[in-house]
Amino acid sequence: MHTYPKLAVGPVLYYWSRETLLAFYEEMADSPADIIYLGETVCAKRKLLRTADWLVLAKELASTGKEIVLSSLALLEADSELQTLRRLCENGDFLVEANDMAAVDLLSGQPFIAGLGINIYNHRTLNYLAKLGLRRWILPVELSRETLASLHTQRPTEVETEVLVYGRLPLAYSARCFTARAHNLPKDDCQYRCLDYPDGLTLFSQDQQPFLTLNGIQTQSAYYYNLLSVIPELTRLSIDVLRISPDSRHTKLVIETFYQSLRNHTKIEVEIKNLQRLSPLGSCNGYWFGQTGMTFLKS
Amino acid sequence: MELVCPAGNLPSLKAAVDNGANAVYLGFRDDTNARHFAGLNFDLAKMQQGIRYAHEHQVKVFLAINTYPQPQGWPRWQAAVDQAANLEVDALIIADVGVLDYATEHYPDLPRHLSVQGSATNYQAIHFYYQHFGIRRVVLPRVLSLSQVKHLILHSPVAIEVFGFGSLCVMVEGRCLLSSYVTGDSPNTFGACSPAKAVEWRETPHGLETRLGGVLIDRRGAGETAGYPTLCKGRFQVGSHTYYAMEEPTSLNTLEILPQLQAAGITAIKIEGRQRSPAYVAQVTRIWRAALDALQTNPTAFRPAAAWLAELEQISEGTQTTLGAYHRPWQ
Structure with a gap:
């Protein structure tokens, strides 16, 4: 029997209203995704869903048969943020995705997942974290297929490999909130302006090239990373999990597209064009080919 | 507090030592360190000379092996650690878990510091590196406010080094x-951000354009000085505004809060700038030595001298300085 990579919905990186988030996850429960990552990973001030709410949502979604993972914050500075992290790590029911070494420290000795905030660039790092309980790692987005192939084929047996295949690339975190700055507000009085930008705030160069996306303290690419064209390669490598990073509009359609394309490679060319229509600012895949991240190459 | 100064080459190392550094930090001439610039850094012979010079003057030497090796490059990082172990450096500055693990296993007695590239911004992350690799010191990323630094030090199992002056990440x-x-x-x-090979300067009817990897980072009108196009310090368009959307061209300068840093329990102040000239290193080291000595003599009366601030501003990016994240409103 042929097994396909599992599909995962990454954590929502933007700040959405409670209603929007709950409606989104209702839709995800109904999608062909196998795994759903839940939780706030960008900004501790985003509290329309609190830890207790995320845990309730996790239980509800788990009852639909999805594998649920609780994602944690990437940039931890204040003690209150560490306290929230401890609560997540001690939840007792769900696997936790670490996005900072603080989480790895707290999760050592129990099974855990390393997210995009953890730098796993070589075998020795992967092996070390596996000894501490790592069960799944995700390829850092700036690394190429060569590095992926090497790390994946020689990974410890109990460890799964995940690859981000669709969505804006998370590129940086800062102490400074760039969304607040865009409104001439200090971070401490940000007035939750992120709520006005369900897909982030696009930053253009002065000659109007879409360049980056401001998402609070996080900076993302403006272009959508899209690895649909390399599905045959991902399949050949037997990558365990493919991650789709959500946006507010087309996530379910994107998941369905990947689901179908995994099972029928002949339609990939058409589907690439369809997906490109969903990301009018542009697509990129350069990192996969070991090149500049923002370029788009035809494979 | 210890003054840790940059040494991009042997003349800079001597400039730092001669002007009052307590320690210098340096790297090999390749991508194993985070200032991998053409013509910079040390081959083995020069490094031996530098270490001898520093040690003769009771100045410590820290060697940065602080980038992230991938499988195809791993032997180079391993060789760098092996070479360092034979050089009698006083500590290695490392970021990657794999490199830390290798150094700890093979050279347990060679002190290890966690590089700023290790990205540890809280005491729980520091605890991880302390418990697993016995690190003795952490260099903090430039994201914490002064009160957060104070709190972190209360809970940190190891000594804390912070950036005091230089380019601001x-x-x-x-x-x-x-x-x-x-x-x-x-x-x-x-080992490089916004590398020179990707930079283009173009005179156009709209002004002097600076591009990085083809992307327009800034456009300067007549009378504006054009700086190096570090990509987070360009002018971009967000909504209907064109402005420094992330940060202005500016340098970090913490002279003003030196007494608070000392009171917080900071062990060492790091000066950024291995890519800068020996004259720059001499100048900055001399000022910071004077400041630290003045602080030592009379901590309560310490005020940064106007001359120091003026001199530092002159050699700063965009000829202006900031307290960065230490100062909460900056965030």
Whole structure:
């Protein structure tokens, strides 16, 4: 029997209203995704869903048969943020995705997942974290297929490999909130302006090239990373999990597209064009080919 | 507090030692360190000379092996650690878990510091590196406010080093991929941000344009000085405004809060700038030595001398300085 990579919905990186988030996850429960990552990973001030709410949502979604993972914050500075992290790590029911070494420290000795905030660039790092309980790692987005192939084929047996295949690339975190700055507000009085930008705030160069996306303290690419064209390669490598990073509009359609394309490679060319229509600012895949991240190459 | 100064080459190392550094930090001439610039850094012979010179003057030497090796490059990082162990450096500055693990296993007695590229911004992350690799010191990313630094020190199991002066990273170090997104090379993978080979200067009817990897980073009108196009310090358009959307060209300067840093329990102050000239290193080291000595003599009466501030501003990026994240309103 042929097994396909599992599909995962990454954590929502933007700040959405409670209603929007709950409606989104209702839709995800109904999608062909196998795994759903839940939780706030960008900004501790985003509290329309609190830890207790995320845990309730996790239980509800788990009852639909999805594998649920609780994602944690990437940039931890204040003690209150560490306290929230401890609560997540001690939840007792769900696997936790670490996005900072603080989480790895707290999760050592129990099974855990390393997210995009953890730098796993070589075998020795992967092996070390596996000894501490790592069960799944995700390829850092700036690394190429060569590095992926090497790390994946020689990974410890109990460890799964995940690859981000669709969505804006998370590129940086800062102490400074760039969304607040865009409104001439200090971070401490940000007035939750992120709520006005369900897909982030696009930053253009002065000659109007879409360049980056401001998402609070996080900076993302403006272009959508899209690895649909390399599905045959991902399949050949037997990558365990493919991650789709959500946006507010087309996530379910994107998941369905990947689901179908995994099972029928002949339609990939058409589907690439369809997906490109969903990301009018542009697509990129350069990192996969070991090149500049923002370029788009035809494979 | 210990004054830790940059040494991009032997003349800079001597300039730092001669002007009052307590320690210098340096790297090999390749991508194993985060200042991998053409013509910079040390081959083995020069490094031996430098270490001898520093040690003769009771100045410590820290060797940065602080980028992230990938499988195909791993032997180079391993060789760097092996070489360092034979050089009698006083500590290695490392970021990657794999490199830390290798150094700890093979050279347990060689002290290890966690590089700023290790991206540890809280005491729980520091605890991880302390417990697993016995690190003795952490260099903090430039993302914490002064009160957060104080709190962290109360709970940190190891000594804390912070950046005092020099180029300001706006993003948390070790997890910023902006440079590879635009140029293919990042601090993590290549040891450089916004590398010179990707830079273009173009005179146009709109003004002098600076581009990085083809992306327009800034456009300068007549009378404006054009700085190096570090990509987080360009002018971009967001909504209907064109402005420094991330940060202005500016340098970090913490002279003003030196007494608070000392009171907080900071062990060492780091000066950024291995890519700068020996004259720059001499000047900055001399001022910071004077400041630390003045603080030592009379901590309560310490005020940074106007002359020091003026001199530092002159040699800063954009000829202006900031307290960065230490000062909460900056955030």
